[in-house]
Amino acid sequence: MPETTESARVVAVAAGVEQTDQAAAVRDGRHQALEVLIGKWINEGHTIGTAEIPAAAILTSDVYEWAPGGFFVLHSAFGRIGETAVGGVEMIGVHEDAYRSTFYDSFGNVHHSRLEIDGDVLRWTGERTRSTVTLTDGGRTQVVRHEASPDGVNWAPSMDVILHKVA
Template sequence: MTDGTTPRVVAVNRGTEQTTDAPPTGPGPRHRALDAWVGRWINQGHMIDEDGSPGATITTSDVYEWGPGGVFLVHSAYGRIGEFDVGGTEIIGYDETSGAYRSHFFDSQGNVTVSRLVADGDTWTYQGDTTRSTVEFSDGHRVQTVLHERTDDGTTYRPSMRVTLTKVT
């Protein structure tokens, strides 16, 4: 090409385009920070009742793995909350354009939750419209301790679930 552009895939859903942008060099350090999540986990805990006491038992199997290209995590979860079968699929990634981590969670009840993630050392915080979660990694990233909270008014949060995920592989 004489105009300095070359064809390449810029975004898979757009096909090939002419661009002067340099091709991506692969996952960067912000993507690699997500390595802490990769693996198979057993998730055990409980709901938190209105009075703050432990409620229904939660048991799930969670798998976090790299998607194609190694820039997004795919998280699948299957299990039970009390007597109910639950599950979902989450996509977690770092968006270079916005400079933020994002999570899109599609649950077995048909809900979609979009959250912003903030990493601070071994602590990750999810913030959605009506939920937030604080994830603390410990034991060399082999344990996740998680407090889930919810809000009905957008201001006041109350604990909804407390779980511990233990990496099995």
């Protein structure tokens, strides 16, 4: 009987059991760096008003938790911007030298971003939105500046929020 390095195991849940010589995925420091997000947060702040659009208060609840297996972070958010109910679900995972984030909002939009972590600063950058998070208070507070761009070149502040970890 010929020797083989392949084994039958689950490689991808949607595929079931298959023969593979692919190395099993292993969590590393890049995954552990996402731990700063894990928890329940209360998000308070405001949109940045313009000459045409007044500022609106923001109050949301955000929960970041590990998805089964510990390779991805699941972020669910719900609350209000002004009088409008808002929410969404985000998945964050390791991608090359940074992270990939996909956010599905309560209006049917899908937002893709690159997330970079540099010490106590996290930066999400998408085509038309970006945000910079500064962690303070031993990681229990996130001070966030959101920006938006109509063309991906010219950026303007869109929201300022502070998240406080409550659990």
